[in-house]
Amino acid sequence: MFEFKLLHTDGPARRGEVHTPHGVIQTPAFMPVGTRGAVKSVTQRDLEDLDAEIILGNTYHLYLKPGDALIARAGGLHKFIGWPRPILTDSGGYQVFSLAAMRRITDAGAQFRSHLDGSLHLLTPERATDIQARLGSDIAMVLDECVASTADAAGARDAMERSVRWAARSRQRLLELRAGPVADVTVTNPGQAQFGIIQGGVHPGLRTESAQATIDIGFEAYAIGGLSVGEPADVMYDVVGHTAPLLPADRPRYLMGTGMPDDLIECVARGIDMFDCVLPTRNARNGQLLTSRGPLVIKNARYAEDPLPPDPDCGCYTCRHFSRAYLRHLYIAGEMTAATLNSVHNLYFYLDTMRRIREAIVFGTFEQLRQEFHQTFSRRPQQ
Numbered sequence: 001m002f003e004f005k006l007l008h009t010d011g012p013a014r015r016g017e018v019h020t021p022h023g024v025i026q027t028p029a030f031m032p033v034g035t036r037g038a039v040k041s042v043t044q045r046d047l048e049d050l051d052a053e054i055i056l057g058n059t060y061h062l063y064l065k066p067g068d069a070l071i072a073r074a075g076g077l078h079k080f081i082g083w084p085r086p087i088l089t090d091s092g093g094y095q096v097f098s099l100a101a102m103r104r105i106t107d108a109g110a111q112f113r114s115h116l117d118g119s120l121h122l123l124t125p126e127r128a129t130d131i132q133a134r135l136g137s138d139i140a141m142v143l144d145e146c147v148a149s150t151a152d153a154a155g156a157r158d159a160m161e162r163s164v165r166w167a168a169r170s171r172q173r174l175l176e177l178r179a180g181p182v183a184d185v186t187v188t189n190p191g192q193a194q195f196g197i198i199q200g201g202v203h204p205g206l207r208t209e210s211a212q213a214t215i216d217i218g219f220e221a222y223a224i225g226g227l228s229v230g231e232p233a234d235v236m237y238d239v240v241g242h243t244a245p246l247l248p249a250d251r252p253r254y255l256m257g258t259g260m261p262d263d264l265i266e267c268v269a270r271g272i273d274m275f276d277c278v279l280p281t282r283n284a285r286n287g288q289l290l291t292s293r294g295p296l297v298i299k300n301a302r303y304a305e306d307p308l309p310p311d312p313d314c315g316c317y318t319c320r321h322f323s324r325a326y327l328r329h330l331y332i333a334g335e336m337t338a339a340t341l342n343s344v345h346n347l348y349f350y351l352d353t354m355r356r357i358r359e360a361i362v363f364g365t366f367e368q369l370r371q372e373f374h375q376t377f378s379r380r381p382q383q
Ligand SMILES: [Zn+2]
Pocket: 310, 311, 314, 315, 316, 317, 318, 319, 320, 344, 345, 346, 348, 349
């Protein structure tokens, strides 16, 4: 059921299609993050109107609440949340490392206490695979060990080697689930694919070893993990530029948890096909609109009577109907609609940027788009 078709290339930039049991994803693709079965402050109808072709669900959150068994009884995550298009779930590992208390990592897995009620849990590679099988996402991720970008080479090596051992166990478990019924595990999406994750911090040698060992295990596709965790952008670009060409050209390449709009362009330029990030929705809730010229902080007094849309070059619902003055008023007044309208714009901007990237690759003008983008876009808030 899972298939990747590489349609065009323009230098290292790639235009393709990922086929899944719930439909096709045009790549390069951006995946809005629906942490707990909802992309924060927008509805599934908004996402369909925005032409989001895939969303991401967080296994850690869904496992704790409402629970993967409940979601399996409801027929899987697609049915439970009323989203007919593709879904990718992460393994839960990243949230264990960033949210959970008292975590203890051993070769067995990650033992932790829930950030919700303090209850004790053990997330193993097998359990992370089982949970995602019950959720029934189209793309499941292996459990990996994440380390801080400041980890030294020895710490990064330990985590990378453990991630490889965990990847092998995750794959073994998925193959068992595919081979036949396993007690207590309802597989709600038999066509689910599983991606391996390349670790190794900012150390090129470790990234090479991780890529080799993970490819040897054999997955439907591969992701680059452990980046966008605080390292400077140029360091991240170097690691992506080193790692992406090590991955099979006939499989999609997913860069996890990235990033700012200019990161997307720069990483497509290095051969990445799939992205996810909470940034467009999180920043929207904090009143930051991401536009073709850069971030716009809507609460600023200078927008109090500004009749312009957030981004005059944007065709989204928010920009077609509302002024900066109105959006500033909603934000200052604490109206929930502020988060919705800002999120609709930010998601549109991300998804539209990916559309323009895909077009440029087909027409062989990606380099031109990249230059133009950098000429207009600045990370500093607009003055
Ligand atoms: Zn807009």
